[in-house]
Amino acid sequence: MADAYVAIEGERVVEARSRAPGTARGELVFTTAYTGYEESLTDPSYEEQVLTFSYPLIGNYGVREERFESDRVHPRAAVAREMTDDVAEWLESEGVPAVDHLDTRDIVTEIRDEGAMKCGISAGPDASEEAALEQLAQCEHMSDHTDIGAQVSVDERETHNEAGDGPTVALVDCGAKGSIVSSLVERDATVHVLPYDTTPETVDELDPDVLFISNGPGDPVNFEQANELVAEKVGDVPLxxxxxxxxxxxxxxxGDTEKMEFGHRGVNQPVRDLRSGQVVMTTQNHGYTVADPGEKLDVTQVNVNDDTPEGLENDDLDIITRQYHPEANPGPNDSLDFFDDVLALAEE
Ligand SMILES: NC(=O)CC[C@H](N)C(=O)O
Structure with missing residues (x-):
């Protein structure tokens, strides 16, 4: 008998098995990655979302802290076809509801057909369809989480590799993955991880060689302070x-951003570099995209599937950005040279 329920927009309720009890709500998203469940579950970009794994078995190589991307689980709940006890116990210990024994292929197909959807979950001995529907009714749109940065950012500056010989990077933490910090530190950069609402004055005091805006959850227009910071610092420091x-x-x-229909969600998203013609496989997990890069930025890389911008640059202003995750974790390491390119801007 079912002891978990997933209510999906349109009031459809799917029966499941509880693997970690509780109620939760959030935007229902998926990842097609076949490995990397520890990295995805600790990626702050998934805050306020419910993560469905389309790969059918999650947890088959255990749970190891050294693979975590942050110090806690960020999705509001996890959904899989089959979840091992290791993962289920970890999620329960973190108070994050988890369900399995449902048709995840059907759920992912529905998201791809219908677009992003809200969902509500009720799992465990007290679970009910009504509770799942109640969660769904209370679920907000991602764009309505206007101060989501406060949920995922450091509260105060944290410095890594203070004595490093390389450039100094000011990393604005909008929900940064640990691998972004370690990719920079491995290249001997000193990295100041700064709160999401850092002011231009604070950045001026640190006098960094690069100002770096991290990954993070939700609608980019809600990161107003980071917006203002970039607008203020452009031209003064590489971005x-x-x-x-x-x-x-x-x-x-x-420029301008917009919500995508269901986003780019996996570790096999093909990206073409428009200058070299080369295609690389990339890791992606985003629901918004740049609709218009504005006058100052050139689109230098595009998604092969839908032509959306994957890389923006301005050589004169020393700006280089990527829509995908060059730090991988999970996913292919083919784009790690992005970090060399960023630090080269600093050294120029
Ligand atoms: N991984 C990310 O940084 C995601 C960016 C943004 N929250 C989006 O969904 O588009």
């Missing part, structure tokens, strides 16, 4: 951005 970071940079420089 870099990943995922939400690309979107914030585009918005700050006169």
């Amino acid at each position: 870099a951005g990943i995922c939400l970071g690309q979107q914030v940079v585009a918005n700050a420089l006169g």
Whole structure:
């Protein structure tokens, strides 16, 4: 008998098995990645979302902290066809509801056909369809989480590799993955991780060689302070951005972002570099995209599937951003040279 329910927009309720009890709500998103469940579940970009794994078995190589991208689980709940006890126990210990034994292929197909959807979950001994529907009724649109940065950012500056010989990077933490910091530190950069609402004055005091806007959850227009920071600092310091970071940079420089139908969600998204013609496979997890890069940014890379901008640059202003995740984790390491390119801007 079912002891978990997933209510999907349109009031459809899917029966499931509870793997970690509780109620939750959020935008229903998916990842097609076949590995990397620890990295995805700890990626702050998934805040306020319910993550469905389309790969059918999640947890088959255990749970190891060294693979975490942050210090907690960020999706509001996890959905899989089959979840191992290791993962289920980890999610329960974090208070994050989890369900399995449902047709995840059907759910992912529905998201792809109908577009992004809200959902509500009720799992465990007290679970009911009504509770799942009640969660669904209370679920907000991603864009309505106007101060989502406060949920995922550091509260105060954290410095990594203080004695490094490389450039100094000011990383605005809009929900940064740990691998972005480690990719920079491995290249001997000193990285100041700064709160999402950092002011231009604070950045001026640190006098960094690069201002870097991180990935993060939700609608980029809600990161107003980061927008203002970029608008203020452009031209004074090289700028870099990943995922939400690309979107914030585009918005700050006169461009525009919009919500996609269901986003780019997996570790096999093909991206073409327009200068070299080369295609690389990339990791992606985003629901918004740059609709208009504005006058200052050139689109240098595009998604092969739908032509959306994957790389924006301005050589004169020293700006380089990516919509995908060059730091991988999960996913292919083919784009790690992005971090060399960012630090080269600093050294020029
Ligand atoms: N991974 C990210 O940084 C996601 C960016 C943004 N929140 C989006 O959904 O488009």
